[in-house]
Amino acid sequence: MFEELSNIRKAVPSLKSFRNLPSLARREFRWGMLFLSPWILGFLAFTFLPILATFFFSFLNLRITDGIFSRPDFVGFANYAQLFKDPQVWSTSTTPGSLWITIRFGLLALPIGIFVPLGIALLMNSPHLKGQNTFRTLFYMPYIVPFVAAIFLWGGMLNSESGWINRTLMYFGVPKENVPLWANDIHWVYPTYIIMGIWGIGNAMLIMLAGLQGVPTELYDAAKVDGASAWQTFWKVTFPMISPVIFYNVVLSVVGLFQYFLVPLVVNSGTGNPGGTTYFYNLYLYKTFFVFQNMAYGATLAWFLFVIILLVTIALFGTAKYWVYYAGESR
Amino acid sequence: MSNKILTQTLREEKSITIRNRALAHKLRKGFNVTFITALTLALLGIFLAPFLFMVFTSLKTQGQISQLGAPIWPAKPTTFDYNGKAIEVYRVPMAKCVGADPSDTSVKELGIVKKGRQQSTFVDPANLVAGEITCSVSWRALDRPWKWSPNWQNYADAWKAIDYPRLMWNTTFYAIMTEIGVLISCTLVAFGFARFRFPGRDFLFIVLITTIFLPGAVTIIPTYAFFQRIGWVGTWLPLIVPAFFANAYDVFLLRQYFMTLPRELDEAAMIDGASPLRVLWSVIIPQSYPALMAVTVFHIVYAWNDYFGPLIYLSTARDKWPISIALTTFNGIYGQRPQLIQAGALMALILPLILFAVAQRFFVQGIVVTGVEK
Numbered sequence: 187m188f189e190e191l192s193n194i195r196k197a198v199p200s201l202k203s204f205r206n207l208p209s210l211a212r213r214e215f216r217w218g219m220l221f222l223s224p225w226i227l228g229f230l231a232f233t234f235l236p237i238l239a240t241f242f243f244s245f246l247n248l249r250i251t252d253g254i255f256s257r258p259d260f261v262g263f264a265n266y267a268q269l270f271k272d273p274q275v276w277s278t279s280t281t282p283g284s285l286w287i288t289i290r291f292g293l294l295a296l297p298i299g300i301f302v303p304l305g306i307a308l309l310m311n312s313p314h315l316k317g318q319n320t321f322r323t324l325f326y327m328p329y330i331v332p333f334v335a336a337i338f339l340w341g342g343m344l345n346s347e348s349g350w351i352n353r354t355l356m357y358f359g360v361p362k363e364n365v366p367l368w369a370n371d372i373h374w375v376y377p378t379y380i381i382m383g384i385w386g387i388g389n390a391m392l393i394m395l396a397g398l399q400g401v402p403t404e405l406y407d408a409a410k411v412d413g414a415s416a417w418q419t420f421w422k423v424t425f426p427m428i429s430p431v432i433f434y435n436v437v438l439s440v441v442g443l444f445q446y447f448l449v450p451l452v453v454n455s456g457t458g459n460p461g462g463t464t465y466f467y468n469l470y471l472y473k474t475f476f477v478f479q480n481m482a483y484g485a486t487l488a489w490f491l492f493v494i495i496l497l498v499t500i501a502l503f504g505t506a507k508y509w510v511y512y513a514g515e516s517r
Numbered sequence: 518m519s520n521k522i523l524t525q526t527l528r529e530e531k532s533i534t535i536r537n538r539a540l541a542h543k544l545r546k547g548f549n550v551t552f553i554t555a556l557t558l559a560l561l562g563i564f565l566a567p568f569l570f571m572v573f574t575s576l577k578t579q580g581q582i583s584q585l586g587a588p589i590w591p592a593k594p595t596t597f598d599y600n601g602k603a604i605e606v607y608r609v610p611m612a613k614c615v616g617a618d619p620s621d622t623s624v625k626e627l628g629i630v631k632k633g634r635q636q637s638t639f640v641d642p643a644n645l646v647a648g649e650i651t652c653s654v655s656w657r658a659l660d661r662p663w664k665w666s667p668n669w670q671n672y673a674d675a676w677k678a679i680d681y682p683r684l685m686w687n688t689t690f691y692a693i694m695t696e697i698g699v700l701i702s703c704t705l706v707a708f709g710f711a712r713f714r715f716p717g718r719d720f721l722f723i724v725l726i727t728t729i730f731l732p733g734a735v736t737i738i739p740t741y742a743f744f745q746r747i748g749w750v751g752t753w754l755p756l757i758v759p760a761f762f763a764n765a766y767d768v769f770l771l772r773q774y775f776m777t778l779p780r781e782l783d784e785a786a787m788i789d790g791a792s793p794l795r796v797l798w799s800v801i802i803p804q805s806y807p808a809l810m811a812v813t814v815f816h817i818v819y820a821w822n823d824y825f826g827p828l829i830y831l832s833t834a835r836d837k838w839p840i841s842i843a844l845t846t847f848n849g850i851y852g853q854r855p856q857l858i859q860a861g862a863l864m865a866l867i868l869p870l871i872l873f874a875v876a877q878r879f880f881v882q883g884i885v886v887t888g889v890e891k
Contacts, residue, residue: 214713215713215715215716217713217793218709218713218714218715218718219709220709221706221708221709221710222706222709222718222721224705224763225763225768227762228763229725229728229762231762232740232759233731233736235739236735236737236738236739236740236743237735239739239742240735240738243739250742309553309556309557309560310557312553314549314550314552314553314554315550315554316550317554321557321561322881323877323881325564326877326881327565327873328565330818330869330870330872331866331870332821332841332844332865332869333822333841334844335841335862335865336866338858338859338861339567339571339859339862342567342570342571342855342859343566343570345855348855349570350566350570350589353589385564392881392884392885393884393885396885438729441730448825452824468734475737476829481738481742485739488734488735488737492734492735495732
């Protein structure tokens with residue numbers, strides 16, 4: 187027994203050569219899969235099969251009424267035919283479609299969701315800032331405030347009469363009848379949502395700050411010796427070095443923004459008010475399934491959204507080679 | 518001799534220039550530090566202003582909320598006791614009063630005895646013996662001095678209105694049950710990814726990371742239908758059971774941490790005959806407290822904030838509502854009483870905030886691990 191062990195010890199100086207022993211390789215496989223099994227089962231049950239089921243449901247006319255499923259029939263592409271001429275999805279001459287609403291809001295929110303945390307992270311990373319750790323903690327703090335509570339806080343701040351923002355505007359001379367109505371104003375409702383979302387930047391800010399702190403100082407020294415301005419240094423040194431972190435945040439934000447709907451659901455009660463401007467695609471999906479109880483059409487909307495997000499994500503990964511720089515890789 | 522003096526002078530001049538330059542540098546640096554720090558402080562002030570708004574509003578009385586021109590901080594109008602009666606205090610321009618010098622620009626805080634449109638009667642609390650003063654002012658046009666007066670009753674009212682202890686218990690129960698599931702399953706899976714080599718492992722890891730980017734919309738309908746079918750909608754089970762099947766964020770965080778631990782210790786334990794489970798329990802876990810703490814605090818915050826899950830699975834089971842769901846109904850009922858809404862919001866965020874204050878270093882470390890290393 188002891189001899190056997192010491193033999194193995196001699197024969198296997200590192201873990202790498204464990205794989206050369208078939209019985210040990212099998213043992214590794216068995217144990218590895220055993221440890222992975224919770225996730226593999228969960229992935230199959232809560233991710234993989236539901237994706238397939240969503241696809242399958244989109245070809246049925248399944249409804250669910252008060253927990254009772256209707257008898258489903260195969261309807262071919264009828265749901266997709268409905269989807270492609272649904273005025274709730276596509277804009278008409280009079281009303282904006284939910285897809286366009288989602289994209290329009292996303293185009294507004296995405297740059298803010300990237301550049302505001304980046305700007306604050308740059309401030310946090312400044313050698314001139316005193317008390318960096320305290321600031322970092324305090325800028326992150328609102329991130330942990332529960333979503334509904336944050337909406338109430340900002341809802342109060344943005345109240346058209348008693349909110350501090352309009353009080354400040356009036357203090358600086360904006361006439362009372364000209365102050366924005368924020369969440370109830372067609373032109374101000376998106377800025378309202380963006381302001382309410384600004385408390386969520388903590389995560390992105392910390393990730394970007396860690397990226398900034400990881401940039402080797404030699405690069406800054408070299409740029410200084412070459413006489414680069416602060417602007418040049420940012421775009422030629424800092425930005426490429428943290429581009430993987432920015433890319434990660436862009437992809438996560440895009441996926442999140444395509445599914446945006448909880449804020450309009452709580453702030454404007456999911457009605458699409460004011461003037462149908464907040465009837466986001468995912469809100470429509472949510473209502474189709476949970477309110478109108480049309481399961482098959484909900485699945486069709488979900489599958490369509492999935493395909494759009496997939497295509498956009500692939501396109502983003504396609505652009506990555508032009509602007510994302512991986513220092514460790516030789517490309 | 519003269520040469521020596523010249524050198525001396527030159528040296529002195531040089532040292533003065535150096536000193537001046539150093540001073541200029543110091544000044545410039547001092548200016549930069551002041552400017553950047555002040556700018557950051559101002560931004561932080563704006564960023565955190567809603568907290569102050571919440572605290573102030575939650576302490577106001579309904580009377581102050583509906584009164585125009587009331588201060589933004591919780592206050593009540595000053596009164597004072599005159600002949601056994603509390604009378605209101607106003608700011609009166611003294612020039613308008615009988616017997617006053619018309620060029621007098623002073624304003625005094627006087628108690629009002631008789632209100633009138635054309636003229637009102639006042640007394641000076643500081644000088645009662647002077648008796649009643651008549652001034653030709655309309656009392657409605659006068660400002661009132663306010664004094665700091667928090668109305669703590671709002672918290673008691675909000676507490677009763679939303680059955681706060683019940684909501685706290687529900688939210689805590691949800692957080693703890695899912696926490697147990699997340700810690701057990703994610704530790705096992707992360708250990709599997711970090712310490713075993715087998716064909717397909719790297720592919721599975723890529724699949725795991727991809728699920729971070731997967732839109733939830735594409736899985737929710739069949740998942741909900743399934744839970745509906747087996748009768749779990751309206752119970753805790755659809756929220757708690759999936760937590761026992763690991764999630765990508767926490768597995769990734771733990772796996773990254775486990776990879777940094779030296780393998781020598783586990784190999785030694787293995788050779789001594791320890792099973793992989795034993796290695797995980799006795800070697801890996803004792804070295805991984807920072808990462809496990811990060812997962813723990815993140816998950817508590819996640820569970821505390823979760824709105825969508827409880828919304829779809831518990832909307833019919835009012836007795837199981839967590840605070841996030843209950844708070845939205847509060848908005849509908851008390852739309853005209855913002856002080857109660859803000860008190861409720863504060864009671865909902867106070868626990869995560871305390872947790873953050875205690876464990877903030879784990880939050881920061883955890884995010885840095887998951888975010889940068891992708």
